Amino acid sequence: MTRVLHTGDTHIGYQQYHSPERRADFLSAFETVIDDAVEMNVDAVVHAGDLFHDRRPDLPELMGTLSALRGLNAAEIPFLAVVGNHESTRGGQWLDLFERLGLATRLGDDPVAIDSTAFYGLDHVPESRRDDLDYDFTLPADSDINAEPTHHVLVGHGLFTPFAHANWDTETVLDESTVDFDAVLLGDNHAPGIERVDEVWVTYCGSTERASASETDERGYNIVQFDTDVAGHEGVDIRRKSLPTREFVFVTVDLEPGEGAERVREKIGQHDLDAAVVIVEITGDGEAVTPGGIESFALDNGALIARVTDRREIETETELSVSFADPDAAVDERIEELGLSAAALDIDDAVRSPDIADANLRETVKSRLKDQIENDPAALAPPERDDGDDAESDSERDDAPSSDAAADVSDDDIDDAVDADAESDPDNTATADDTATADNTADESTANDDSDPDEGELSTMEDFL
Numbered sequence: 001m002t003r004v005l006h007t008g009d010t011h012i013g014y015q016q017y018h019s020p021e022r023r024a025d026f027l028s029a030f031e032t033v034i035d036d037a038v039e040m041n042v043d044a045v046v047h048a049g050d051l052f053h054d055r056r057p058d059l060p061e062l063m064g065t066l067s068a069l070r071g072l073n074a075a076e077i078p079f080l081a082v083v084g085n086h087e088s089t090r091g092g093q094w095l096d097l098f099e100r101l102g103l104a105t106r107l108g109d110d111p112v113a114i115d116s117t118a119f120y121g122l123d124h125v126p127e128s129r130r131d132d133l134d135y136d137f138t139l140p141a142d143s144d145i146n147a148e149p150t151h152h153v154l155v156g157h158g159l160f161t162p163f164a165h166a167n168w169d170t171e172t173v174l175d176e177s178t179v180d181f182d183a184v185l186l187g188d189n190h191a192p193g194i195e196r197v198d199e200v201w202v203t204y205c206g207s208t209e210r211a212s213a214s215e216t217d218e219r220g221y222n223i224v225q226f227d228t229d230v231a232g233h234e235g236v237d238i239r240r241k242s243l244p245t246r247e248f249v250f251v252t253v254d255l256e257p258g259e260g261a262e263r264v265r266e267k268i269g270q271h272d273l274d275a276a277v278v279i280v281e282i283t284g285d286g287e288a289v290t291p292g293g294i295e296s297f298a299l300d301n302g303a304l305i306a307r308v309t310d311r312r313e314i315e316t317e318t319e320l321s322v323s324f325a326d327p328d329a330a331v332d333e334r335i336e337e338l339g340l341s342a343a344a345l346d347i348d349d350a351v352r353s354p355d356i357a358d359a360n361l362r363e364t365v366k367s368r369l370k371d372q373i374e375n376d377p378a379a380l381a382p383p384e385r386d387d388g389d390d391a392e393s394d395s396e397r398d399d400a401p402s403s404d405a406a407a408d409v410s411d412d413d414i415d416d417a418v419d420a421d422a423e424s425d426p427d428n429t430a431t432a433d434d435t436a437t438a439d440n441t442a443d444e445s446t447a448n449d450d451s452d453p454d455e456g457e458l459s460t461m462e463d464f465l
Contacts, residue, residue, distance in 0.1 A: 001225055001228060002114055002115040004043055004223075005033065005221055005222070006046045006185045006238075008048030008049055008157070008188075009048070009050045009084070010047075010050065010052075010209070011050055012057065012064070013027075016210075017277070019304065022246070022304075026208075027064045030065065030068060032208075032243060033045070034069070037075075043077070043114050043115060045080070046153075046155055048081075048082060050084030050085070050086045050087060051081065052086065052087040054086055078114065080112060080155065081104055081105070083106070083124060083157070084187060106121065107120060107155050109138055111137075111179075116228045117152075118140050118151070118179075119155060120137050120152070120155065124158055127168070135173060137177055137179040140152075151182045151231065151232070151235060152181050153182065153183045153226075156186050157187045158188050159188055160173075163193055163195065163204060164189065170197045174197060174198055183200065183201040183233065184202045184203070186203065186205075190211060190215055191215070201233055205221045206220060207219055208243055210246075213279050218245075220242040224237070224239075225238075225239075247272075248276065249273060249276045249278045251267055251268050251281070255283070257286060258286065259287065260288070260289055261294065263286065264289055264294050265294065265297050268297065269301065277304055277307075282309070343369060347365050347369065350364050
């Protein structure tokens with residue numbers, strides 16, 4: 001029997017609601033998963049992408065992740081993983097660094113054997129580039145694996161059919177793959193689920209923390225067992241295990257005529273708010289309610305964070321659906337829609353970072369932009385579009401300015417770019433249209449379209465930044 005823990009979408013480093021406590025929660029959830037894996041003595045931990053929330057994780061998150069992986073390594077439990085859209089970088093992946101430290105294995109076209117089960121990997125690939133994929137995986141007979149595996153497993157990151165928000169056809173992947181898979185272990189969709197596609201088990205483990213107020217169900221991971229005596233999909237068993245995460249209290253108040261703030265406070269007071277994130281939704285025909293007063297009431301009664309959405313204001317004015325319960329998610333979605341270049345995304349990251357003081361913002365952005373110009377001028381080009389004729393071709397990317405040409409950009413030009421970017425506050429870009437569907441479970445890549453690591457040597461931490 002081969003037993004693995006299937007997890008993903010840990011989003012370490014996400015400072016949800018601008019809260020340091022919430023930021024720590026995402027790392028804590030990953031640490032709990034690793035502790036559970038050691039306690040259960042599983043044969044491997046399989047991570048299906050988005051280990052980090054972005055491609056520039058801060059030092060505390062890196063150190064915490066390394067510490068957890070060292071503990072897993074000390075228990076002689078392999079960590080197998082693929083790269084998700086949130087953490088993807090051009091020059092190399094953090095997963096590659098962990099692999100060179102002997103703490104992880106990056107899954108790919110070649111099989112990695114855990115007992116009698118062979119694991120393969122499929123990193124996140126932008127939708128506009130998927131037609132070029134050939135799904136040419138190495139057969140175990142052509143690899144270093146000594147015996148024919150009883151099971152073949154694909155680990156991937158993306159929004160696959162038949163699940164919600166799907167844009168990647170699972171049947172195509174299975175039909176065109178050179179390996180007959182018995183199970184597909186996925187990440188990217190934060191909602192857990194299990195389906196069968198052509199008799200193959202396809203499952204999402206879900207996220208380990210609530211990255212959006214829409215994620216109301218319990219968080220957790222999968223335990224997947226492969227019976228060595230029963231080959232094929234019949235020998236696969238998938239069970240779900242919940243995680244103890246920070247409490248989210250969801251309160252819906254339907255106000256009757258004449259009812260108002262006092263009724264809302266009464267409903268909130270029926271819950272234990274101690275250190276919880278409180279999400280309040282107001283509907284009905286009652287009196288006007290000031291969200292700020294309700295949020296203060298919840299905070300005074302022990303809540304860590306409180307967010308109030310009055311749906312009545314939306315329904316009476318327009319047909320748009322808007323919620324500011326998770327403004328960070330709304331801004332992330334709007335930034336994604338803009339189709340910015342990797343360099344622009346880097347500047348946005350600096351402008352919105354709570355860890356960069358206003359006094360240091362100019363120099364930070366200037367330094368990052370100069371680094372992009374000198375070392376990766378292609379990052380200045382916008383990413384490929386998904387709308388057919390406007391999609392950027394490989395030849396167009398090859399025409400990107402050379403390092404020498406980019407080096408001619410003056411410091412004054414960079415200062416002008418910094419000033420222009422600093423004058424626009426991304427937190428103010430969330431409008432009704434922008435936040436109509438603020439759901440992190442359907443995020444596409446906000447970094448760049450190239451998920452292949454640099455083939456050169458990555459010798460220092462700076463090579464990953």
